[in-house]
Amino acid sequence: xxxxxxxxxxxxxxxxxxxxxxxxxxxxxxxxxxxxxxxxxxxxxxxxxxxxxxxxxxxxxxxxxxxxxxxxxxxxxxxxxxxxxxxxxxxxxxxxxxxxxxxxxxxxxxxxxxxxxxxxxxxxxxxxxxxxxxxxxxxxxxxxxxxxxxxxxxxxxxxxxxxxxxxxxxxxxxxxxxxxxxxxxxxxxxxxxxxxxxxxxxxxxxxxxxxxxxxxxxxxxxxxxxxxxxxxxxxxxxxxxxxxxxxxxxxxxxxxxxxxxxxxxxxxxxxxxxxxxxxxxxxxxxxxxxxxxxxxxxxxxxxxxxxxxxxxxxxxxxxxxxxxxxxxxxxxxxxxxxxxxxxxxxxxxxxxxxxxxxxxxxxxxxxxxxxxxxxxxxxxxxxxxxxxxxxxxxxxxxxxxxxxxxxxxxxxxxxxxxxxxxxxxxxxxxxxxxxxxxxxxxxxxxxxxxxxxxxxxxxxxxxxxxxxxxxxxxxxxxxxxxxxxxxxxxxxxxxxxxxxxxxxxxxxxxxxxxxxxxxxxxxxxxxxxxxxxxxxxxxxxxxxxxxxxxxxxxxxxxxxxxxxxxxxxxxxxxxxxxxxxxxxxxxxxxxxxxxxxxxxxxxxxxxxxxxxxxxxxxxxxxxxxxxxxxxxxxxxxxxxxxxxxxxxxxxxxxxxxxxxxxxxxxxxxxxxxxxxxxxxxxxxxxxxxxxxxxxxxxxxxxxxxxxxxxxxxxxxxxxxxxxxxxxxxxxxxxxxxxxxxxxxxxxxxxxxxxxxxxxxxxxxxxxxxxxxxxxxxxxxxxxxxxxxxxxxxxxxxxxxxxxxxxxxxxxxxxxxx
Numbered sequence: 001x002x003x004x005x006x007x008x009x010x011x012x013x014x015x016x017x018x019x020x021x022x023x024x025x026x027x028x029x030x031x032x033x034x035x036x037x038x039x040x041x042x043x044x045x046x047x048x049x050x051x052x053x054x055x056x057x058x059x060x061x062x063x064x065x066x067x068x069x070x071x072x073x074x075x076x077x078x079x080x081x082x083x084x085x086x087x088x089x090x091x092x093x094x095x096x097x098x099x100x101x102x103x104x105x106x107x108x109x110x111x112x113x114x115x116x117x118x119x120x121x122x123x124x125x126x127x128x129x130x131x132x133x134x135x136x137x138x139x140x141x142x143x144x145x146x147x148x149x150x151x152x153x154x155x156x157x158x159x160x161x162x163x164x165x166x167x168x169x170x171x172x173x174x175x176x177x178x179x180x181x182x183x184x185x186x187x188x189x190x191x192x193x194x195x196x197x198x199x200x201x202x203x204x205x206x207x208x209x210x211x212x213x214x215x216x217x218x219x220x221x222x223x224x225x226x227x228x229x230x231x232x233x234x235x236x237x238x239x240x241x242x243x244x245x246x247x248x249x250x251x252x253x254x255x256x257x258x259x260x261x262x263x264x265x266x267x268x269x270x271x272x273x274x275x276x277x278x279x280x281x282x283x284x285x286x287x288x289x290x291x292x293x294x295x296x297x298x299x300x301x302x303x304x305x306x307x308x309x310x311x312x313x314x315x316x317x318x319x320x321x322x323x324x325x326x327x328x329x330x331x332x333x334x335x336x337x338x339x340x341x342x343x344x345x346x347x348x349x350x351x352x353x354x355x356x357x358x359x360x361x362x363x364x365x366x367x368x369x370x371x372x373x374x375x376x377x378x379x380x381x382x383x384x385x386x387x388x389x390x391x392x393x394x395x396x397x398x399x400x401x402x403x404x405x406x407x408x409x410x411x412x413x414x415x416x417x418x419x420x421x422x423x424x425x426x427x428x429x430x431x432x433x434x435x436x437x438x439x440x441x442x443x444x445x446x447x448x449x450x451x452x453x454x455x456x457x458x459x460x461x462x463x464x465x466x467x468x469x470x471x472x473x474x475x476x477x478x479x480x481x482x483x484x485x486x487x488x489x490x491x492x493x494x495x496x497x498x499x500x501x502x503x504x505x506x507x508x509x510x511x512x513x514x515x516x517x518x519x520x521x522x523x524x525x526x527x528x529x530x531x532x533x534x535x536x537x538x539x540x541x542x543x544x545x546x547x548x549x550x551x552x553x554x555x556x557x558x559x560x561x562x563x564x565x566x567x568x569x570x571x572x573x574x575x576x577x578x579x580x581x582x583x584x585x586x587x588x589x590x591x592x593x594x595x596x597x598x599x600x601x602x603x604x605x606x607x608x609x610x611x612x613x614x615x616x617x618x619x620x621x622x623x624x625x626x627x628x629x630x631x632x633x634x635x636x637x638x639x640x641x642x643x644x645x646x647x648x649x650x651x652x653x654x655x656x657x658x659x660x661x662x663x664x665x666x667x668x669x670x671x672x673x674x675x676x677x678x679x680x681x682x683x684x685x686x687x688x689x690x691x692x693x694x695x696x697x698x699x700x701x702x703x704x705x706x707x708x709x710x711x712x713x714x715x716x717x718x719x720x721x722x723x724x725x726x727x728x729x730x731x732x733x734x735x736x737x738x739x740x741x742x743x744x745x746x747x748x749x750x751x752x753x754x755x756x757x758x759x760x761x762x763x764x765x766x767x768x769x770x771x772x773x774x775x776x777x778x779x780x781x782x783x784x785x786x787x788x789x790x791x792x793x794x795x796x797x798x799x800x801x802x803x804x805x806x807x808x809x810x811x812x813x814x815x816x817x
Contacts, residue, residue, distance in 0.1 A: 067118065068125040071095075072102040072213060073150075075123070076132035076161075077140045082262065084134060084161060086381065087202060089411065090318070093379030094210050098222045107142045116142070123149055128216055130157045130209070132197075133168070144184055151187040157212065158188055159195045159205070203315045236611040239322050239551065242311045248438040249305055252294075255429060256309055259292045260413045261316075291405070291414040293423045296431035298509045299470030299516075299621050302417035305431065306385055309415070317383040317413070325389035325418065326549050328659065329652050331396070334404055335368055335698045336648075341375045361700040361772050362397065368698040369404055376406040381413070388549070388620065389418035396701040400424070433467035442469065443486075445476040450486070457486035461493075464515040470621055471516045473605040474523060481603060482526060489522075496521045510625055520625050523604060536597035539564045541606060542630025544616070545623040546637040546660070548652035551615035553644065556653075558594040560640035564633055634660050635671045642673075642681045647688050654685045655702075662709040664702075675717065679753055682761070686710050690764050694771065707765050714758040718751070752792065759788040763803055770806065775814040782807045 072095065078084040088104065095102050103122035109115075123129060129150035137143040150156035160168070168185055188194075193212070197205045207226050214222025294302050310320045321340065323333045338344075376382055384405070392401050402424060406412050422428055434442065439462040444450070450458070465471035478489055496518040500511070510517050527534035540561045544552055598616055601607040606622045609615070618626075641650065641657040658664060660671040661681065673681065686706060693703040762785035769778030786807055789800045 067103065067122045069101065070103045070122050070126045071100050071128065071217060073119075073123045073126035073129045074102050074104045074132070075107070075119070075129070075143075075146050076105075076134070077107045077137045077143050078134055081134070083199065084132070086316075086411070087161065087197065087206075088132065089379050090202075090381055091206055091209065094206055094318075095213070097378070097380070098210060098214065098219075098225065100210075100213055100217070100219075100222070107140055107146075120149075124153070126155075128155050128157060128213060129153065130159060130213075132159045132161050133163070134161050135163060138168075138181065144181060147184040147187065151184070156187075156191065157193060157195070157209070157216075158191065159197055159209065161197045164196050165189075165194050200315055203318060206318075233319055237314075237320055237322075238307065238310055239610055239612075239617070240307055240608055241611055243304060243307065245442075246304060246308050247441065248434055249301070249308070252305060252429065252431065253309055253312070256292045256294075256305075256415070257313070259429070260290055260415075289408045290410060290412065291408050291416070291426055293426040293428045294415065294417040294431060295419070295421060295428035296417075297419055298624075299468045299619075300431045300433070301469040302431060303387055304469070306387060306415055306417055310383060310385060313383070317381050320383045320385060322385045322387065324549055324652075325386045325416070327390040327395040329548060329550070329655065330386075330389070330401075331394055331399075331404075332651065332655070332699055334372065335696075336651075337372050338368070338696075341372070343371050343375055361704075364772065365698050365700060368696060373404075373406045376412040377410050379411055381411040384412060384414045386414070386416045389416050389420065389423075392420065392424060434469055434472070436462070436467070439467040439469075439472055442472040443476045443479070445480045447479060454486045457490045461486065461490055465519070466513060468509075468513070468516065470605070470619060471513075471519055474519060477604045478519075478522065478526065492522050492525075493518045496525070509621060516621075517625070523606070524629075527600070530600070533593055533596040533600060536561055536565060536593060537600045539568075539630075539633070540597055541601060541618065541622060542626045543633045543637050543640075544607070544618045545626035545630060546634045546656065547618075547641075548656040549617075549620070549623065550652040551610040551612050551617050552653070553650070554594065554598060554614050554616055556640050556644040556650075557616065558591065559644060560633070560636045561594070561597070563639065564636045631669060634669045635673075638671045638673065638681075639677070642677060642684070645685060647685065648692070651689070654689070657681075658686070658706055662706065662713065664705060664709065675750060675754070678713070678717075679750075679757055682710050682714075682757060687760070687764065690768075694764070694768060700768065700772075704765065704768060707761055707768075711758055711761045711765070714754050714761065717754045718758060755788060756792060759785045759792070759803075762788070763806065766806060766810070770810055770813070775810050779807070779810045779814065782810055 074088065074092065076084065076088060088106075092102055092104055103119075103126065105119040105122070107119075123146065129146075131137075131143070131146055131150060133143075147156070165188070168188065195205055195209060195212075207230060211223050211226040214220070214226065294305060296302050310322075314320065319340075321337055323330070323337070325333075376384065386401075389401065393399065394401075401416075405414055408414075416423065416426075433439070440458055443458050443462055447454075461475050462472055465475065475489065478484060479486060484492075493515065498514045498518055499521075500514075510520075524538060527538045530537075540557055543560045543564060544557055547557070598607070598609075601616070601618075602609060605619075607616050607618045610617050638657045638661055641653050644650075645654050645657070647654065657671075660669055661673065661678075663670070690703050690707055693699045762781045766778040766782035766785065769775070769781065782803065786800070786803045789797070789803050793800050
């Protein structure tokens with residue numbers, strides 16, 4: 001066991017050097033390469049002048065020892081092939097993450113005998129030998145030697161990159177290169193194990209290679225981790241299924257690929273000449289920087305473009321990280337990547353003597369952000385998609401969006417979509433309206449053999465909608481679902497009275513395009529004529545507009561829709577039909593009527609199903625329009641979240657309910673809850689949110705505001721209980737009965753629950769300030785909590801003693817400082 005431990009320690013030291021791509025002559029105690037960005041491969045970029053000054057490999061025992069504990073030798077031959085370089089770097093980073101030690105050798109960069117000696121030693125000592133074969137490999141004599149050695153050791157894993165095995169035997173390589181190549185090819189033909197890589201299966205091949213290496217090395221934990229990873233990404237990597245009706249945008253897709261990868265389709269020689277000719281223009285356009293910014297107004301098709309690009313290039317990335325960019329939820333959504341990336345979310349914040357204090361909220365949250373950035377820059381390619389970015393700066397602390405992102409130009413690529421005209425230092429890719437032919441096709445849908453009058457009506461509709469894809473899709477759905485003639489649809493839209501919406505930055509598209517607003521009014525009219533499921537679809541859409549812009553569990557929104565429908569239509573048959581779905585535990589099967597209502601919203605392109613099972617999401621324009629028509633449904637949404645909400649899956653919806661319930665950030669809508677429901681909401685959601693934030697010290701600013709306002713609400717209730725009067729300030733948080741008057745004084749136990757919960761919130765806030773060194777504020781909060789508990793429980797109760805310990809800790813730390 002001792003020798004095994006020593007071997008593992010030495011191996012780790014070697015991989016640390018190899019993983020940083022140090023030059024082959026570097027010893028374990030030597031300094032790291034002085035380059036700011038170390039060379040990619042283990043035997044690269046070493047000048048002949050420095051080679052002459054180095055000792056011979058045979059004289060450097062530590063260097064040889066490091067080579068002998070190598071797990072895998074990786075050899076390849078390639079010059080200027082970005083995809084090959086990306087593949088090798090990704091493979092090496094994956095092996096590093098799984099604890100597999102490797103030595104990577106690129107024969108085009110082996111400059112002298114020493115480099116060849118190191119590569120040969122690693123080849124002969126490594127447990128496994130992995131050779132990446134390209135077409136250029138068959139013109140390199142060193143690759144022949146590499147194959148012969150590894151075939152002789154019977155530990156070869158061949159990977160055919162950009163070609164198949166049959167290309168080697170039927171492509172004339174053996175005839176051109178002579179007997180040695182024929183011998184190597186015959187050895188390859190006798191192997192049962194062969195991996196073929198191309199741009200359409202790169203991710204799958206990487207994972208299969210790592211799993212294979214783990215199995216051959218006898219490391220079952222590596223195989224198991226790869227298996228679990230495959231299962232996790234197969235579920236809901238992307239938020240929506242691929243749109244089979246996606247059309248056009250080929251030019252934009254090609255431009256995005258050029259911006260991110262620095263290369264497009266076509267032959268290498270043409271790309272090289274174009275790069276030299278347009279070097280200045282490429283730099284200005286941000287080509288190869290790894291970040292693409294898609295700009296355009298709501299409904300233009302930004303999210304669809306990002307989704308289609310992600311599906312087309314899925315195999316080029318280990319994982320697509322989809323983050324919704326609404327200002328209220330951006331920081332939380334970004335930090336939620338930590339568990340997805342497998343990073344420890346806990347952060348130590350002990351007293352640091354060197355810094356003479358402990359970290360503030362801003363510093364600890366910055367550390368959590370740095371954890372995400374570091375993981376995205378480890379050499380494994382991810383695709384980070386930020387959808388519908390609302391602002392360049394964070395809503396709570398003004399942090400710029402660029403501070404959240406990994407360094408540009410790395411292996412991780414970033415795509416941002418927004419209505420903002422520009423983003424700092426990033427040239428936007430502006431989406432224009434669909435071409436006339438694509439717009440008409442989108443409206444026509446399944447219609448054929450149109451008359452001239454019908455064709456003219458369709459042209460008028462697409463013109464008045466400004467060829468906005470969102471509106472065109474709805475118009476096409478009305479034509480196909482309702483079997484309307486295009487002239488009749490145009491007439492119905494024109495007859496619909498236009499009601500101007502209140503001025504708001506968010507609803508500028510609807511305000512500017514009155515025809516689109518009238519089209520949505522026609523949709524509502526059609527739904528109302530469909531009776532039960534149509535009316536249910538209307539209510540679901542209006543309630544859904546108050547949820548957060550994230551996948552909404554259908555049972556949750558169905559419960560809210562049933563409650564609203566019951567209040568509005570009061571049908572006993574409807575209640576009987578839905579009650580088995582909406583009461584009791586969360587159902588496994590949805591009520592058929594609810595499913596039909598959801599399907600109707602999806603067919604009319606007002607919503608779409610998410611890849612997460614049993615969830616639905618509404619389009620941004622749908623949410624803006626429905627919210628203006630359904631302000632009374634905000635309280636229904638809050639009650640649904642309080643019953644069906646679950647952390648951490650529904651964290652965004654819980655925050656949305658908190659914004660409404662506690663009027664965070666100047667919410668103009670007031671939501672009322674009964675006192676027991678308010679207490680239940682705080683116990684079920686506010687305290688767990690705070691505990692989660694306390695553990696990772698992230699999202700501190702919004703959590704502290706939420707705790708403060710919750711405490712103030714409970715204090716108002718407590719004052720009402722003492723004075724036996726009704727306060728207007730309280731009625732904004734709670735009500736009992738139909739008149740909205742709280743009756744806390746009539747329920748002594750309820751009063752004690754309010755006081756006790758307030759003491760708990762005060763103690764929780766004190767812990768926050770204790771953790772981040774603001775002892776004076778923490779002492780005041782803790783002292784108030786202690787006074788309350790001494791009155792309720794007495795001096796010797798465990799609750800009182802626990803709070804007193806926190807108080808003593810605060811006083812001790814305050815005296816030390």
